[in-house]
Amino acid sequence: xxxxxxxxxxxxxxxxxIGLIAFWTPALARxxxxxxxxxxxxxFWATSGIALSGLAITGLLLGDPIGIKVMHPESLxxxxxxxxxxxxxxxxxxxxxxxxxTFTPVYHGxxxxxxxxxxxxxxxxxxxxxxxxxxxxxxxMVAVGLSVGPLLFLYMSPIGFLIGWGxxxxxxxxYPTPMAWWYEHxxxxxxxxxxxxxxxxxxxxxxxxxIQLDGPVAAIPWLLPTLIGVPASAVWTSxxxxxxxxxxxxxxxxxxxxxxxx
Numbered sequence: 001x002x003x004x005x006x007x008x009x010x011x012x013x014x015x016x017x018i019g020l021i022a023f024w025t026p027a028l029a030r031x032x033x034x035x036x037x038x039x040x041x042x043x044f045w046a047t048s049g050i051a052l053s054g055l056a057i058t059g060l061l062l063g064d065p066i067g068i069k070v071m072h073p074e075s076l077x078x079x080x081x082x083x084x085x086x087x088x089x090x091x092x093x094x095x096x097x098x099x100x101x102t103f104t105p106v107y108h109g110x111x112x113x114x115x116x117x118x119x120x121x122x123x124x125x126x127x128x129x130x131x132x133x134x135x136x137x138x139x140x141m142v143a144v145g146l147s148v149g150p151l152l153f154l155y156m157s158p159i160g161f162l163i164g165w166g167x168x169x170x171x172x173x174x175y176p177t178p179m180a181w182w183y184e185h186x187x188x189x190x191x192x193x194x195x196x197x198x199x200x201x202x203x204x205x206x207x208x209x210x211i212q213l214d215g216p217v218a219a220i221p222w223l224l225p226t227l228i229g230v231p232a233s234a235v236w237t238s239x240x241x242x243x244x245x246x247x248x249x250x251x252x253x254x255x256x257x258x259x260x261x262x
Contacts, residue, residue: 001064008056015049016200022046023193040189044110047192051103058092065089090144094153097137101160102195104134108167109188116181123171134164152222163191177246183237190236194229198222 025039065088066073066081073081107130115122138160145154170184201221 001060002068005057005060005068008053008060012050012053012057015046015053016196019043019046019050019196020200023189023196026189027193040110043189043192044106047103047106047196050196051099054095054099058095061088061092090148093140093144097141097153097156097160098195098199100130100134100137101163102192102199104130104167105163105188105195106192108163108170109185109192112170112181112185112188116185119175119181127171128168131164131167134160138164156222159195179240179244179246182240182244186236186240187233190229190233194225197225197229201225 022039022043026036026043029036029039061068065085066076069084069088070076076084108127111122111124111127138157141153141157141160145151145157167188175181198221201224
């Protein structure tokens with residue numbers, strides 16, 4: 001079982017690296033161009049790989065936590081065994097939450113783009129299920145954070161609520177402006193990128209580069225991508241709103257600004 005776990009973990013790590021590279025390519029490339037579109041698809045499939053491998057990792061850990069994580073389980077006391085199992089269960093729940101706030105906005109962003117000419121088709125059972133699951137995962141983070149900790153779960157929980165509720169509302173209301181789909185697509189993909197970078201800094205960078213942060217500075221990897229990404233998203237959205245000059249656009253012309261950027 002440990003060998004299977006390592007293989008799935010490798011697939012998870014490779015998907016993460018591909019996703020990081022693919023994220024920056026469409027973010028910097030000409031919008032609507034071939035490079036942008038191709039890299040965006042790679043980013044989506046890398047995110048899908050992250051989600052599937054992450055769920056497999058969770059299932060393996062919950063199925064055999066001691067066999068996978070402990071080299072000599074026979075040396076453990078019953079108390080220590082119970083402690084490890086409990087810790088792995090809580091960590092697995094948090095992993096599922098991270099997967100949900102990473103995959104859900106990316107899926108939403110891709111679907112918003114695909115359905116921009118038919119907004120009513122955005123609302124599907126898969127879309128609804130993913131976002132409701134994200135809301136439930138956020139509620140679970142609140143419950144665990146308040147009951148057994150760590151408080152980090154509680155602090156991270158609003159992200160899932162904002163993603164799930166925001167996506168559901170967007171799918172159920174008429175577009176407020178002709179180019180609302182553009183801002184929603186861009187914001188969702190950036191949101192997925194923020195989650196990608198947060199997971200990398202928290203779970204990957206420390207092990208890869210041997211960096212260990214303690215005390216208050218340990219919060220930096222959790223906060224840095226959000227502190228940079230959220231203002232950047234706001235500035236970017238403001239820029240395109242001015243560029244598109246939506247006040248002068250008619251709904252039937254909503255795709256014309258996109259053609260001008262290609």
